[in-house]
Amino acid sequence: xxxxxxxxxxxxxxxxxxxxxxxxxxxxxxxxxxxxxxxxxxxxxxxxxxxxxxxxxxxxxxxxxxxxxxxxxxxxxxxxxxxxxxxxxxxxxxxxxxxxxxxxxxxxxxxxxxxxxxxxxxxxxxxxxxxxxxxxxxxxxxxxxxxxxxxxxxxxxxxxxxxxxxxxxxxxxxxxxxxxxxxxxxxxxxxxxxxxxxxxxxxxxxxxxxxxxxxxxxxxxxxxxxxxxxxxxxxxxxxxxxxxxxxxxxxxxxxxxxxxxxxxxxxxxxxxxxxxxxxxxxxxxxxxxxxxxxxxxxxxxxxxxxxxxxxxxxxxxxxxxxxxxxxxxxxxxxxxxxxxxxxxxxxxxxxxxxxxxxxxxxxxxxxxxxxxxxxxxxxxxxxxxxxxxxxxxxxxxxxxxxxxxxxxxxxxxxxxxxxxxxxxxxxxxxxxxxxxxxxxxxxxxxxxxxxxxxxxxxxxxxxxxxxxxxxxxxxxxxxxxxxxxxxxxxxxxxxxxxxxxxxxxxxxxxxxxxxxxxxxxxxxxxxxxxxxxxxxxxxxxxxxxxxxxxxxxxxxxxxxxxxxxxxxxxxxxxxxxxxxxxxx
Numbered sequence: 001x002x003x004x005x006x007x008x009x010x011x012x013x014x015x016x017x018x019x020x021x022x023x024x025x026x027x028x029x030x031x032x033x034x035x036x037x038x039x040x041x042x043x044x045x046x047x048x049x050x051x052x053x054x055x056x057x058x059x060x061x062x063x064x065x066x067x068x069x070x071x072x073x074x075x076x077x078x079x080x081x082x083x084x085x086x087x088x089x090x091x092x093x094x095x096x097x098x099x100x101x102x103x104x105x106x107x108x109x110x111x112x113x114x115x116x117x118x119x120x121x122x123x124x125x126x127x128x129x130x131x132x133x134x135x136x137x138x139x140x141x142x143x144x145x146x147x148x149x150x151x152x153x154x155x156x157x158x159x160x161x162x163x164x165x166x167x168x169x170x171x172x173x174x175x176x177x178x179x180x181x182x183x184x185x186x187x188x189x190x191x192x193x194x195x196x197x198x199x200x201x202x203x204x205x206x207x208x209x210x211x212x213x214x215x216x217x218x219x220x221x222x223x224x225x226x227x228x229x230x231x232x233x234x235x236x237x238x239x240x241x242x243x244x245x246x247x248x249x250x251x252x253x254x255x256x257x258x259x260x261x262x263x264x265x266x267x268x269x270x271x272x273x274x275x276x277x278x279x280x281x282x283x284x285x286x287x288x289x290x291x292x293x294x295x296x297x298x299x300x301x302x303x304x305x306x307x308x309x310x311x312x313x314x315x316x317x318x319x320x321x322x323x324x325x326x327x328x329x330x331x332x333x334x335x336x337x338x339x340x341x342x343x344x345x346x347x348x349x350x351x352x353x354x355x356x357x358x359x360x361x362x363x364x365x366x367x368x369x370x371x372x373x374x375x376x377x378x379x380x381x382x383x384x385x386x387x388x389x390x391x392x393x394x395x396x397x398x399x400x401x402x403x404x405x406x407x408x409x410x411x412x413x414x415x416x417x418x419x420x421x422x423x424x425x426x427x428x429x430x431x432x433x434x435x436x437x438x439x440x441x442x443x444x445x446x447x448x449x450x451x452x453x454x455x456x457x458x459x460x461x462x463x464x465x466x467x468x469x470x471x472x473x474x475x476x477x478x479x480x481x482x483x484x485x486x487x488x489x490x491x492x493x494x495x496x497x498x499x500x501x502x503x504x505x506x507x508x509x510x511x512x513x514x515x516x517x518x519x520x521x522x523x524x525x526x527x528x529x530x531x532x533x534x535x536x537x538x539x540x541x542x543x544x545x546x547x548x549x550x551x552x553x554x555x556x557x558x559x560x561x562x563x564x565x566x567x568x569x570x571x572x573x574x575x576x577x578x579x580x581x582x583x584x
Contacts, residue, residue: 004041008154008180008187009034011194012108013051015161019204021079021106023070023460024052025063025453027090029083030126031110034185052079055460055491059483060090062453065443066487067105068098069454070461072239072441073416077104077169078457084110084132088140088177093447093478098175099144099328100301101264101444102239104168105175106161111137111150113182122182141177143328151180154187158194166204171322171343173206209343210322216340217350220296220318224351225360227294227316229369230256231276235300236444237344238265241437243299246348248272253355255370257288260429262302264442269435273374278429282309283514294318297334299344301326306333320347384430395555397424397500397581401431401470403559404498407566408466415439415466416458420451420475423506428470451497452479459493466569467495473578474505476537485545485574494574496565499537501551504584505529529584538576548573553580 004010013035016024028036042048057063060082067078082088088109098105112133116124124130138148147167151157157180164176212220224230232251237243247268251258257276258268268275276288286309289295295311297303298320304310311317317336324339326332340347355361388402408415417440419428425442434440441458443450451469459467471479476499488494509527512519521527538549548568552561558579565575 004038004045006189006191006194007034007038007185008151008157008189009038009185011154011157011189012151012161012180012185013038015158016052016079016106017050018158019162019165020076021052021165022076023055023067023457024079024081025055025057025067025457026081027057027060027063027083027087028081029087029110030128031084031112031182032081032185033122033182035081055456055487057453057483057487059480060087061094061449062456062480062483062487064091064094064105064107065097065450065453066457066460067453068094068101068103068443068450069418069457071103071105071457072101072454073438073458074461077106077165079106079108082107082109084112085134085137085140086132088137092141094450094453095141095144095175096447097443097445097450099445101442102171102173102236103175103444104165104173106164106168107141107175107177109137109177109179110185111179111181115183120183120186122186137179138177141175144175145177146174148177151178151184154184154189155193162204166206170206171209209346210341211346212320212340212342212350216338217354219338220320221351221354221358221360223294223316223318224254224256224296225355225362227292228365229291230254230294230296231288231292232256232258232296232298233261233289233300233303234258234267234298234344235260235262235302236264236267237299238263238267238437239299240343240345243345243348244268244437246345246352250348250352250355253352254361255366255373257373259286259288261300261304263429264444266434266437266440267299270429270433271435273370273377275377276373277380278426279304279309280426281305281510281514285309296320297336298347301329301332303334320344388431390555392555394582395552395558395579397421397427398431399555400498400500400558400579400581401428404468404470404562405432407559407562408468411466411566413466414464415468416441416462418442418451418454418458418467418469420448420469420471421500422448422472422475423510424470424472424500448475449478449480451475452481452484453487455495455497456484456488456491456493459488459495460491466566469495469497471497471499472506473499473501473503473531473537474507477535481537481540482544485541485547487545488574489545489547492572494569494572496569497541497574497576498562499576499578500581501537501578502581502584503531503534505531506584509584527584537578541574541576545574548575549577551578551580
């Protein structure tokens with residue numbers, strides 16, 4: 001076999017491997033001949049392991065969300081390759097999710113060739129390369145990336161890749177975006193020059209975790225210890241599974257209840273007596289929040305909605321986050337007395353240790369509060385169990401989650417649940433009762449369709465784990481299931497998807513009622529949110545990816561159907577169960 005040319009594309013792919021990237025999720029186009037050739041030469045020479053494994057995705061949103069899912073469940077950044085500005089725009093919703101969900105993903109997009117008369121290898125030779133040449137391709141995603149740059153020469157491409165990934169993985173983590181014209185990616189390099197140690201940074205770790213200063217540690221610790229009704233509010237602390245036990249340690253020291261507000265992770269074990277419940281689009285006061293006189297808001301963007309469930313007036317509030325100012329949110333305000341930039345795991349360890357060493361806890365008050373909170377927790381669990389009771393005339397979302405929970409408990413195997421249930425987010429959290437850090441994950445953002453690719457990425461990262469997605473019918477269709485289930489079949493990543501099929505968009509209806517409760521839409525039941533005629537949701541997955549599928553509308557058949565679906569996944573097929581819940 002002839003010696004393969006060493007090009008910018010070769011060096012780019014090597015740099016990804018050096019940085020720990022396992023997969024490149026790709027939607028290839030006319031801008032990627034150099035990358036295609038690099039992979040082909042590597043495979044022909046039996047050297048494919050030098051590059052990340054390429055996963056071909058027929059739609060860019062599936063590619064990006066697959067990379068995000070892998071990164072969310074491993075903590076390691078992955079790469080996405082998209083086609084110039086068109087492919088870049090197709091990842092728009094998913095890059096929003098990674099930005100808001102603080103997930104490191106590196107996107108590479110080619111750019112239209114910069115020459116047109118054959119001056120360099122890769123010069124323009126297709127009509128589309130004039131049409132796809134835009135003024136500011138990087139600007140399309142600049143509002144969502146931590147770093148963007150153009151590869152102008154292959155000489156320092158590795159430096160750019162490592163810098164991009166270092167910035168992407170440093171907290172608050174997020175996406176990075178690189179572009180390179182075709183001629184640059186085809187450039188032939190001297191391997192020694194491309195790997196010159198003067199500017200090729202082989203090891204570029206993320207910045208070290210930030211900690212609280214001693215004064216802030218003491219202030220927050222004393223405020224929580226001296227409060228009658230202290231409270232901790234969090235949303236995504238569980239991004240770091242090790243932070244969950246640190247939170248549990250601090251909460252137990254002082255008997256502080258933990259409220260999960262808009263949680264996109266498992267942040268605190270659901271069965272813990274100090275778990276104070278969940279809140280999403282709460283339109284009425286949350287009792288534990290309304291009573292709290294000292295609040296630690298840690299790793300949360302939306303600790304409450306000021307219009308409908310604000311904290312108690314005069315409560316002492318402390319914000320701890322790696323981004324305590326929410327610098328990418330133009331409108332944001334929490335009336336805190338302290339804003340501290342620190343990693344949650346580190347800050348919680350500091351607070352717990354300080355309380356232990358200084359003896360701040362009032363044992364009598366703590367014991368009384370623990371007893372009261374245990375009783376409140378037990379009452380909420382009884383109420384939840386009551387809502388799970390099956391109805392003879394309809395399948396409720398609560399009963400769906402309860403039956404799935406019972407099935408997974410009986411199977412006694414590790415499971416990762418992806419939730420994109422939207423109007424049923426709270427239902428999933430309340431009735432799934434997840435207790436293991438890392439076992440329940442959301443997109444982190446507000447763009448729908450994440451689950452479809454994320455399930456693929458999660459399964460690639462955890463091939464022996466059962467991966468289950470709980471989604472609405474709108475979310476399911478946003479996920480481009482025709483592409484996602486084809487990818488799952490090709491790369492042997494079978495997962496289970498359970499759809500809460502209410503035949504429409506419930507969330508826009510709820511939003512309209514929240515603003516116009518007595519308006520014309522409410523009076524005439526005219527919301528433009530119905531999905532009639534009904535789509536065959538499992539049929540899409542079956543046609544595209546050979547998935548096992550079934551639609552259920554009889555409560556008596558639900559348990560057996562879920563069990564059959566799990567068995568199908570265990571046998572190597574993806575499965576989709578569309579459950580008819582009450583219509584929108």
